[in-house]
Amino acid sequence: MQNKTIAKRTAALLLALLMAVGIFAGCSKGGGNGEKRSVTVTVTHKDGSTKDFTYETTEEMLGAVLQKEGLIEGEDSQYGLFVKAVDGYTADEGSQEWWCLTVNGETAMTGIDSTPIEEGKSYGLVLTVGY
Structure with a gap:
């Protein structure tokens, strides 16, 4: 039971991290924000x-x-x-x-x-x- 909880938390953390990376990558490419x-x-x-x-x-x-x-x-x-x-x-x-x-x-x-x-x-x- 404890292993499932740890696995779920790890998966949620990885998903949140991937979403954050995706958001920052999108901001640097679009709409002129930060674009050289x-x-x-x-x-x-x-x-x-x-x-x-x-x-x-x-x-x-x-x-x-x-x-x-x-x-x-x-x-x-x-x-x-x-x-x-x-x-x-x-x-x-x-x-x-x-x-x-x-x-x-x-x-x-x-x-x-x-x-x-x-x-x-x-x-x-x-x-x-x-x-």
């Missing part, structure tokens, strides 16, 4: 020159990886992160300079911290003059 992805951002400077920055990240949003890597600096606003500096250059607000985020060559419809990193899309930060 590559993102390239092209920075267009005031003189028109461009420079590409490529990062491998598990972040889901563009702003998070660019802040973490030190490419951008900004301040939080009611609309999200307002980018003030990119690649060491701070936009001169007095000259109406600002950093424009582009996705696939078009002005982004979302802020940098709410723009998802998606495979096959190109991202840019363009120093723009004039409001």
Whole structure:
């Protein structure tokens, strides 16, 4: 009788362990949680020159990886992160300079911290003059 109890407990413990391993394995593969992805951002400077920055990240949003890597600096606003500096250059607000985020060559419809990193899309930060 005691051997059956030990066998049942051992089987239950093994089943629970296998389920836990299955759950963790599923989390690491699906839905973008923890999934590594590559993102390239092209920075267009005031003189028109461009420079590409490529990062491998598990972040889901563009702003998070660019802040973490030190490419951008900004301040939080009611609309999200307002980018003030990119690649060491701070936009001169007095000259109406600002950093424009582009996705696939078009002005982004979302802020940098709410723009998802998606495979096959190109991202840019363009120093723009004039409001």
